[in-house]
Amino acid sequence: MMKPNDLDPILHSARRARLAQSMQGGIAVLPTAPERLRNSDTHYPYRYDSHFYYLTGFPEPEAVLVIVTGTQPKSLLFCREKNEERETWDGFRFGPMGAQERFGFDEAHPIAALDAKLAELLADQPALYYPVGANPQWDARAMGWLNTVRAQARAGVGAPERVQDVRALVNEMRLVKDAHELGVMRRAAAISAVAHQRAMQVARPGRFEYELEAELLHEFRRSGAQFPAYWPIVASGANACVLHYVSNDAALRDGDLVLIDAGCELAGYASDITRTFPVGARFSPAQREVYELVLAAQAAAMQKVRAGNAWNEPHEAAVRVLAQGMLDLKLLAGSLEEVLEKETYKRFYMHRTSHWLGLDVHDAGDYKRAGKWRTLAPGMVLTVEPGLYIRAADDVPERLRGIGVRIEDDVLVTEGDCDVITVATPKSIADIEALKRNAG
Numbered sequence: 414m415m416k417p418n419d420l421d422p423i424l425h426s427a428r429r430a431r432l433a434q435s436m437q438g439g440i441a442v443l444p445t446a447p448e449r450l451r452n453s454d455t456h457y458p459y460r461y462d463s464h465f466y467y468l469t470g471f472p473e474p475e476a477v478l479v480i481v482t483g484t485q486p487k488s489l490l491f492c493r494e495k496n497e498e499r500e501t502w503d504g505f506r507f508g509p510m511g512a513q514e515r516f517g518f519d520e521a522h523p524i525a526a527l528d529a530k531l532a533e534l535l536a537d538q539p540a541l542y543y544p545v546g547a548n549p550q551w552d553a554r555a556m557g558w559l560n561t562v563r564a565q566a567r568a569g570v571g572a573p574e575r576v577q578d579v580r581a582l583v584n585e586m587r588l589v590k591d592a593h594e595l596g597v598m599r600r601a602a603a604i605s606a607v608a609h610q611r612a613m614q615v616a617r618p619g620r621f622e623y624e625l626e627a628e629l630l631h632e633f634r635r636s637g638a639q640f641p642a643y644w645p646i647v648a649s650g651a652n653a654c655v656l657h658y659v660s661n662d663a664a665l666r667d668g669d670l671v672l673i674d675a676g677c678e679l680a681g682y683a684s685d686i687t688r689t690f691p692v693g694a695r696f697s698p699a700q701r702e703v704y705e706l707v708l709a710a711q712a713a714a715m716q717k718v719r720a721g722n723a724w725n726e727p728h729e730a731a732v733r734v735l736a737q738g739m740l741d742l743k744l745l746a747g748s749l750e751e752v753l754e755k756e757t758y759k760r761f762y763m764h765r766t767s768h769w770l771g772l773d774v775h776d777a778g779d780y781k782r783a784g785k786w787r788t789l790a791p792g793m794v795l796t797v798e799p800g801l802y803i804r805a806a807d808d809v810p811e812r813l814r815g816i817g818v819r820i821e822d823d824v825l826v827t828e829g830d831c832d833v834i835t836v837a838t839p840k841s842i843a844d845i846e847a848l849k850r851n852a853g
Contacts, residue, residue: 769794
């Protein structure tokens with residue numbers, strides 16, 4: 414997690430003010446993520462809720478942010494109290510007083526006071542914003558607050574008439590990254606680029622996929638990243654045709670390709686890179702053909718990643734290149750327009766070309782607004798990741814069977830050409846083969 418000394422309370426306070434302004438009246442309640450048991454009394458490593466962290470920077474569990482609008486808007490944090498015994502076992506806690514001072518809240522209270530305080534704060538407010546439907550326990554709790562206020566109707570106290578999902582507003586805020594976020598994401602991309610190079614260098618026949626996984630994880634942590642952003646995919650040979658393969662336990666064989674989809678999480682922000690490379694020193698002719706096709710599709714997609722274009726334009730550009738390539742490779746028959754209209758290309762390319770990237774790997778933000786694809790704007794960050802997955806079958810040319818290739822980069826939308834923030838990761842065949850050759 415980000416160290417407290419690295420946090421900027423002014424930045425998070427400004428985000429809370431923006432949210433309060435967009436609410437146009439009412440109270441917002443955003444809980445962080447709960448701790449989760451892995452087994453018995455052992456927990457998974459803790460990871461805060463992304464919306465909560467975006468607005469607070471507060472890294473501890475058992476915490477809730479409350480934003481009150483009106484003539485005197487304020488933000489309140491409810492968190493665990495200081496507890497010397499628990500801190501002996503589990504480590505430092507800020508406590509309400511320390512959290513208020515360090516993170517710039519107007520007020521901070523013990524988490525045990527939340528229900529009573531919310532019933533008080535909701536009186537005569539027009540709306541309650543919270544993550545509706547995200548958790549049944551929080552839904553029930555919110556109804557409890559509302560019913561407590563409604564019970565005071567005879568005393569002239571009004572209850573909120575509207576209940577809205579606060580995530581819709583925060584999603585829009587998170588979609589365009591600020592300078593702080595982009596700085597962290599560039600650092601995460603640089604760490605992941607080195608990790609991918611390290612995995613390429615150590616890959617050789619007889620080693621196992623999990624050995625490459627270990628190199629990735631080692632480099633992530635060695636460079637200060639707290640977690641992998643998702644569990645790494647290290648898929649050799651035909652395993653690369655399984656999109657979410659995570660077994661990572663097969664032996665590497667000479668003549669096969671390895672597809673690695675991996676990125677680190679740094680201070681909450683994800684990187685997401687995929688590279689495909691030979692176990693041995695060189696691509697085979699068939700592998701080279703497939704790889705160059707996917708690379709061309711990625712280049713075509715990236716040309717469409719610019720402000721003013723629709724979200725779907727990069728995907729359409731990639732699909733068109735891939736579909737023509739499938740015809741050229743004799744994977745499909747017919748005309749290009751037939752392949753596109755009937756979507757027969759989906760046999761070998763079945764996923765979308767992009768997704769948003771940020772605090773979540775598949776980050777916040779709608780892809781369509783009012784039925785139309787969203788327009789790209791400067792500051793948005795997305796992946797560009799076309800692929801081709803040729804599972805063995807009788808109607809597939811034998812030389813292509815079992816080849817799976819995906820190439821993925823993280824890109825920033827600008828007014829002109831997109832900014833590829835993962836550019837340091839080797840991608841051309843010449844660069845990859847040179848890296849393998851220099852690694853011995």
